[in-house]
Amino acid sequence: MEMSVGQVAKRSGVSVATLHFYEQKGLISSTRNNGNQRRYSRQILRRVAVIKAAQKVGLSLEEIKQSLGCLPTHAAPSKEEWQQMANQWNDLLEAKINTLNQLKDGLDSCINCGCLSLGVCQLFNPDDSFGENNQGSKLNSNTTE
Numbered sequence: 001m002e003m004s005v006g007q008v009a010k011r012s013g014v015s016v017a018t019l020h021f022y023e024q025k026g027l028i029s030s031t032r033n034n035g036n037q038r039r040y041s042r043q044i045l046r047r048v049a050v051i052k053a054a055q056k057v058g059l060s061l062e063e064i065k066q067s068l069g070c071l072p073t074h075a076a077p078s079k080e081e082w083q084q085m086a087n088q089w090n091d092l093l094e095a096k097i098n099t100l101n102q103l104k105d106g107l108d109s110c111i112n113c114g115c116l117s118l119g120v121c122q123l124f125n126p127d128d129s130f131g132e133n134n135q136g137s138k139l140n141s142n143t144t145e
Contacts, residue, residue, distance in 0.1 A: 001042055002031075002033075002039040002040065002041060003039065003040045003041075003042065003044070004037065004038070004039065004040075005019055005020070005030070005037075005038045005040070008040050008044055008045065008048070011045055012044075012045055012048040012049065012052075013052075014048060014052065019048070022048070022051060023038075025061055025065060026065055027047075027051055027061065027064060027065055027068060028040070028044055028047055028048065028051075028073075029073045029074065030044075041074055043074070043076045046076070047068070047071075050068075050085075051064055051068075054067075054089065057089075057093060058093075058096060059089065059092060059093075063092055066088075067085045067088045067089055067092075068085065070084050070085055070088075071085060
């Protein structure tokens with residue numbers, strides 16, 4: 001059974017504009033009927049639910065798009081396909097958690113440190129990445145990083 005964009009919006013809890021945006025970004029796809037109206041398969045509801053869940057845990061639309069790339073666009077994914085995507089998300093989320101933990105740990109040393117230099121700041125310049133290309137304690141105004 002095919003569904004109109006309005007039906008998908010109502011059932012999924014997202015706006016028609018959001019569905020159009022997701023389609024424009026390549027996250028979902030539709031077909032067109034003889035009247036050039038969008039039509040979606042029922043499986044799109046699960047795909048939209050997955051997109052919403054991924055956004056809720058902090059994945060970017062580009063990360064979501066890359067992960068959804070392993071799933072079929074017009075058919076329900078198999079259990080193995082869902083598992084492959086879940087494993088990718090687990091890796092992405094673990095990396096984000098590690099980054100956030102490092103940021104959290106760095107806050108203690110940053111508050112009231114008095115360094116007055118973004119060039120050596122552990123939050124702004126982790127691992128002294130600016131030191132590889134620049135000299136001194138402050139960034140030049142023409143630095144592009």
